[in-house]
Amino acid sequence: MSDIHARLDALESREQIRQLVARHALALDSRDLETLVDLYVEDVQTSDGRIGRDALATSFDVSLRRYEVTFHLIGNHLIDLLDADHATGLLYCRPEYQVGDLWIVMPLQYRDRYERHRGRWYFRSRSVHAFYAADIRENPAAVPGRFHFPGAPVVPAAELPELWPSWRAFWASELS
Amino acid sequence: MTSIELRLAGLAARDQIAELPHRYATAYAELDLDALVALYRPDVELLNGDTGRAALRAHFEQGIRTGPGGGLDTVVLHTGNHVIQVTGADGAVGTVYCHVEVILRDGTGYYQAVRYTDSYCRRGDRWYFARQRTHELCYGAPFASRPNGRPDADWPARQIGRGTVPYRLPTWQEFWNAGG
Numbered sequence: 251m252s253d254i255h256a257r258l259d260a261l262e263s264r265e266q267i268r269q270l271v272a273r274h275a276l277a278l279d280s281r282d283l284e285t286l287v288d289l290y291v292e293d294v295q296t297s298d299g300r301i302g303r304d305a306l307a308t309s310f311d312v313s314l315r316r317y318e319v320t321f322h323l324i325g326n327h328l329i330d331l332l333d334a335d336h337a338t339g340l341l342y343c344r345p346e347y348q349v350g351d352l353w354i355v356m357p358l359q360y361r362d363r364y365e366r367h368r369g370r371w372y373f374r375s376r377s378v379h380a381f382y383a384a385d386i387r388e389n390p391a392a393v394p395g396r397f398h399f400p401g402a403p404v405v406p407a408a409e410l411p412e413l414w415p416s417w418r419a420f421w422a423s424e425l426s
Numbered sequence: 427m428t429s430i431e432l433r434l435a436g437l438a439a440r441d442q443i444a445e446l447p448h449r450y451a452t453a454y455a456e457l458d459l460d461a462l463v464a465l466y467r468p469d470v471e472l473l474n475g476d477t478g479r480a481a482l483r484a485h486f487e488q489g490i491r492t493g494p495g496g497g498l499d500t501v502v503l504h505t506g507n508h509v510i511q512v513t514g515a516d517g518a519v520g521t522v523y524c525h526v527e528v529i530l531r532d533g534t535g536y537y538q539a540v541r542y543t544d545s546y547c548r549r550g551d552r553w554y555f556a557r558q559r560t561h562e563l564c565y566g567a568p569f570a571s572r573p574n575g576r577p578d579a580d581w582p583a584r585q586i587g588r589g590t591v592p593y594r595l596p597t598w599q600e601f602w603n604a605g606g
């Protein structure tokens with residue numbers, strides 16, 4: 251590939267990956283599981299170790315029945331191309347979940363891995379780390395563990411910002 | 427055009443289209459109606475069958491001045507999740523999410539979740555909204571209150587209440603009919 255083709259290919263890849271995360275949120279909130287799992291590689295691995303898109307559809311189905319309306323507003327998408335067919339991504343999301351009589355907001359960060367197969371980019375994996383979860387009428391800072399989400403699947407606790415090494419190192423040291 | 431020129435044009439088109447909802451959000455908040463309607467093609471089709479930027483401008487102005495609460499004061503249209511599907515050299519369609527916060531001139535306010543369905547067209551080297559944007563409400567709720575369990579908003583008649591997405595989507599209905 252000539253230099254100019256490689257540069258174009260990198261720009262096109264970044265654009266396809268940006269579309270991938272937007273399509274993921276749209277399919278998720280529309281409960282379009284067929285479109286959703288088609289955004290992942292064929293041999294995707296589920297959190298409980300099963301392989302394939304059908305298994306992934308089943309695990310999405312189970313977790314998505316715990317709430318009614320969801321609205322995943324995303325932003326701050328960073329993409330690092332590792333080589334022509336592999337990339338990693340980091341993005342923010344401010345999802346809302348209707349959970350019974352509650353309306354939960356759970357700002358979080360996705361850590362993604364992407365792969366290209368036969369000219370198309372897919373998710374290899376996504377992991378989720380929450381800043382907090384709280385009902386829209388609650389003070390998130392006053393919620394125990396910054397985490398109020400009855401029956402939350404996937405996310406067990408608020409892990410950010412403590413998960414970030416730089417954050418921990420900052421507060422572990424004195425003013426210099 | 428060579429293959430390289432075509433690919434560059436494709437990238438440039440997507441970039442321009444991606445900016446349209448952001449320009450819309452800014453022009454709307456600034457109440458710059460001339461800038462707002464300039465984002466649409468001159469012969470834009472309105473949802474009520476009218477055409478043209480002047481008709482669209484009148485539509486926006488009426489909604490902003492004579493809406494509830496004495497009219498619009500502050501609007502934050504935080505848009506994201508732009509899915510763009512290019513349908514040809516001169517056309518594309520898209521879906522956009524928006525987290526809306528509104529303060530009215532009487533001091534009340536509300537938030538909403540909205541999903542836009544857009545169509546875009548190219549005229550010369552510029553992309554425009556081809557039609558008035560179809561916006562569908564997910565919910566509207568007064569500030570500091572929950573959206574849960576509200577009657578239908580019948581948007582745009584009312585700003586508060588239950589919307590039409592995701593409820594009307596075939597995929598949503600199939601999911602819940604399947605029962606798990």
